[in-house]
Amino acid sequence: MRKQWLRSIERLLKSRAMSLRQILIHPDPRLKKTCPPVAEVDDAIRKLADDMLETMYDAPGVGLAAPQIGVMKRIFVMDCDKEEPGLAPVVAINPEILWASDELGVYEEGCLSIPDIYEDVTRPKQIRLRYLDLDGKTQERELDDLWSTCAQHELDHLNGRLFIDYLSGIKRTMITNKMKKLKKELGRT
């Protein structure tokens, strides 16, 4: 009886155990696609969110979207608490921007799929974000400054858009060539 119980606990722990996922590097066709919505928030989605958080913290980064690990679903995680405490971490499933401020903010953005490149991007300073949480409940949150920038950057990933798409064509080509070289050096195809 106890053995059986131990085995079931073991199985449970194993199924909840987090694992690091490989982060795709630009250019990759999966980073240019629009992801379909999550149909149901189930254990597989919760496990995916755990993996994404662990992968993001390990990188380390402040945000990660599912397509960056090759999972084509509308889900992202973020944690900007170090810079701006209060909210973290956020797991946003099927996120949508309900409102964006006219006021703009500029942040030097980076991306785990475009390592060691940082460029200024202008975006709305505040947004209202609606999403499903890990219980499948609808949440709405006002986000400011870095949190707002991060959420917009991650939501862009779900629509196949990268922060370098906001830069000039010349800059984008230069960065893309640098990343192609990096991928070659890393033996990534």
Ligand code: NI
């Ligand atoms: Ni990114």
